[in-house]
Amino acid sequence: MNLEWSIISIAAALIAWLYLDQIQRKKRYQFKLQRVKEIHQNALDAERKRHELLLDGLSDALFLVDDHGRICYANITAKRMFAERTLVGQSPQAVFPDARFITAMQECERMNKSVVTRLILPQQLSPLGSQENRGVNAWLLDVAPLPPEAYPQAKLRILLRDLTAEYQSEQVRKDFVANASHELRTPLAIIQGYLENLLEAGALKDQQMSAKFLSIMSKHTDRVSRIVEDMLMISRLESGEAAALSIEPFEFYSCVQDVLERLDHLIVSKSAKIKIDAVERGLIISGDRFYWTQVLFNLIENALKQNLQPGLTVEVTAHTTTDGVEIAVTDDGIGIPTNHLPFVFKRFYRVDQSHTNTSIKGTGLGLSIVKRAIEAHGGTIHVTSTPGKETKFSISLPNNKIQIEDHFSAAS
Template sequence: MSYLPTILAALIAGAFAYLWFQERKKARKAEARIGKSLRQQKKRLRKEQDRLLNALSDAFFLIGPDGVILFANETTTELVAGRRVAGRNYREVFLDERLNRPIEDSLTSGRGVVHQVVLPQQASPRGIVEKRGETAWVVDVAPLNRNAKKTITRVVIRDITTEHLVEQVRKDFVANASHELRTPLSIINGYLENLVEGDIDNQAMLKRALTVMQKHGERIARIVEDMLVISRLESGEAAALNVSPFLFTECVEEVLDRLEPLIQQQKTKIRFKIEDESLALIGDRFYWTQVFFNLVENALKQNPRRPLTLEIGARFNGEDEVTLWVADNGVGIPGVDLPFIFRRFYRVEKHHSQDSIKGTGLGLSIVKRAVEAHGGTIDVTSVPGQRTAFSIHLPKEALATEEQLLLAAAGDGDGQALVADRENEEGEHA
């Protein structure tokens, strides 16, 4: 009987030990499950992080204290034309010193560095020749822990080429516009000074001075008008076009009426080659008038010293496209100038006398942007001394139907016939 308490104590201790062991076993299993769950969650978070970083349009990578790249997203790999990035020193990856310098400055100083880099065509970070010319990049570098002596550094490289080009175009536009306005203003001021000082003492000289000032004043007004038009076209305001149907021939006749004095002065012949004189467009007539006015005026002003034949035509290319063109048999455009003639303020003839009033240099830019605003394209071909042709290609959506014309006429309430007689293919307008 004296052993009973001992046996009971042993049994109780064993029971407690067994329960503790079972609980400990459960706890270890729970810990294992939690650990596994945490590892899986960490893995999922890492995948999600990589997915988000790879979705960035910017190059993003991490650099260790020794300059070795620890992580790089897919954009970084694309940036260097698929070359291996992770595990290599950044200097081995980016071969241009202008890209490496901001990274080196940050690693050395331990501070954040943001620097804009402009690279010429042959110095792309991709290590290949860029078709688009010079490129621009923002390199943003910063240590993850600025207080630590050795820390990981993150680098973001962003392509800002489009913004850079837009800014360059803006600067060029302002500079060119200032130059174009300065010339006529200087001429006007010169004559005004002579008038104020009394240097013009006869009626003939006075009349000439006033005539020159008037012409240059008109030139300033034309430059400002063209700048406003091209500004509207480039700012997106042209997206809200004042669309209405109108006859192509009516638009052309309006242009020819406005240019009649210049046509008569140069004894220019106008020849029509219009496949269907009932051809009608649906679009903003103001901009289409600008298009043909600039094309016809450009042909006249580029050929002032020779009898000129100007051809205006239209033809259907199947059911899906129509081509409109303005052609002349003048001096033509040199081949080296053809790729640039739609640029703002670009002129084929660089030598202008002060006594002659030239175009604003914006006309063909307006033409191109107005055509594109209507869903079309424009191209030019030229054989110097033989033929120069500007051809506009429009989709069928830019053509108006007879029903649309009738509805527009009914809305005007003028009761006039919509299809006016025009000269036929062999007709000429002097």
């Protein structure tokens, strides 16, 4: 009997041990399985984070669209582009205001291949969430299908690239070429016409007529030369050559005097008065003297040519402030109509002075050169005007561009 109980006890203990061992094995297996799952999940999370870091590093906006037609991912560029609006969970129709976005996605799904298109949108249809007024907006839209094995939760990839700056530069170049061609065509046509007249039989024998024709041709040749020179100058300023300006200190007062010497004939012919008493003596500007000469020359010449009536007064002032230096060129002439003020620095823009019965000729580039040259020196310029009273061009330069030399004041 005792033997039987002993056998039963041993058997029970063995069964219990086997049961407990099985439980322990199962727990260890579950623990290992859980660890494997955690390691796998951590690896997936790390891989996803790496992918997101790469996608967030893109300068283009990137969206992923799932099987339900909802945006399931948007990179940082997309969020910034849409002013931090909620994008994930939205339908593309709710995010993109133009029907061509949706058409591109539908074509991509139907043909199962990438669809790339360039969109020019008016400001009110810009996908940007900001209120910045940039006129039209240009975008490159690239929609492509995604392989299920690579992205099981997404079926489409949308790439949106802002081409507005490139589009505007392209338009500027086109406008520049068109305007330059127009500006050159007129004087060249006049020169050609007078040449044809001179080449006619007997025309050169008339010395008085020949001299008149040659004088007119010379005048228009000078105009062509001035247009070409201005075009080259503004092209250099806008192409990045401004970064290689010949920067060195120079006295501003002497620069003004040099300009007045160049304009002396025009000043005398206009019976104009140029006041430079308010130019601070000993004011030293660090910059490219050549371009500053052009700035002053264009501003003063512009005032003289815009006002055909004699007796004009032009005042040049320059003085230091706590922030830098303030320079101004003011005339007491016919002024500029208020509606023209925002455009006076545009290339080839001319103010319509028909109300003054004047015929003002110029290249239309002078004030554009002024603005670009000042900006290349780190400064700003703006214009104010009261029609029939005065026009004032005000220039501001930062402190690091100026200094005062006492010995100039002593010498004067």
